[in-house]
Amino acid sequence: MKKQIIWLGLIMAWMLCACEEDNKLMYDESxxxxxxxxxxxxxxxxxxxxxxxxxxxxxxxxxxxxxxxxxxxxxxxxxxxxxxxxxxxxxxxxxxxxxxxxxxxxxxxxxxxxxxxxxxxxxxxxxxxxxxxxxxxxxxxxxxxxxxxxxxxxxxxxKDREEKPAYWDEDPETYMPLKNFFGTYSRTKYQFMIKVTGKVISRVIYQGTPIPPHEISYFEAQYLQAKLRLAVEEYNNNPENPDRPLSDENGPITF
CATH class of the missing domain: 2.60.40.2030 (CalX-beta domain)
Known part of the structure; x- marks a missing residue:
């Protein structure tokens, strides 16, 4: 019994020290x-x-x-x-x-x-x-x-390397290929997407929560697709753009 009391006292003392140390870590401004x-x-x-x-x-x-x-x-x-x-x-x-x-x-x-x-x-x-x-x-x-x-x-x-996003043409079941929203890949198109959206998009997740900064949700992809369509139309209608319509090696850019 005496040994049990001693052990209990030691445990309580240890817990008290631990609590004091935790309080120090949580509240000590230094x-x-x-x-x-x-x-x-x-x-x-x-x-x-x-x-x-x-x-x-x-x-x-x-x-x-x-x-x-x-x-x-x-x-x-x-x-x-x-x-x-x-x-x-x-x-x-x-x-x-x-x-x-x-x-x-x-x-x-x-x-x-x-x-x-x-x-x-x-x-x-x-x-x-x-x-x-x-x-x-x-x-x-x-x-x-x-x-x-x-x-x-x-x-x-x-780095400075032209790299087509790995999931542009194909992606697993819980994701959707980028081509479903943005069409055929080209460097010019991808640069235009980055300029308009302010994002470097690598994947579109269909089910689940996107992992930032380069994944986006299905609904955000739909929104950005509409935004890019409008941006292309505005670019092509602007007389200050001598290279209009905006084009790449595949022809006029569309989304």
Missing amino acids: SRVLNLWFGSESTEGRVDSTEYNYAYRPLGTDLDSVTFYVKLAGVPLEEDCTFDLEVTGGDVSSVIVDKHYVLPSYVLKAGTTGGYYPIYLKNTSDFKDKAFTLALALKENVKLETGVKEYATLKLIV
Whole structure:
């Protein structure tokens, strides 16, 4: 009986210490960490890497961007906090900061726990028919520390290769081929789609929830198809477009 009481006391003491430690992690203002990832805020939409293909850069764009999401673990800040990313690996001699991309200083607003932020990519032909990778992470400061391992690093792949989406012509049962909405593929058509929709579309899911950023739902595909039809009509009716009707190697572009 005496041994049982001793063991019970030890267990209670351990639990008390654990609770105190948990409280410290949850409420100690010095314990703030910043997790980051590509994709959406939702758990199923989080990815640690993304691709940017210059071959499908929106036409006439000098400065484009990819966005990442940050999530604060800890008590929300009482005042705005500036944070920065730093390069931690990859092809740093080929993908050069300020020449090919820009990492601005970011601000996490007081009272917030997360948000979307951009990495800016400059227009360049230096990556033609090539692919390079950058690893980025939070540059720690007095207020923010690096997040947990799986949300500590961003992997950005930049390339300039014309690549037809893998699911343009065929896709499994729960998806629908892109051709069902957008017709025959061409690079000119795909670039026009990106410019009009602001999206790089890779798949259309018929049943289930699309995984951002490149999947869209069946209903969104229908909406974008109508939007693209209207955009082509407006382009072809605009006398300022000397190459009208908008065409590719297959003839006038239609959706």
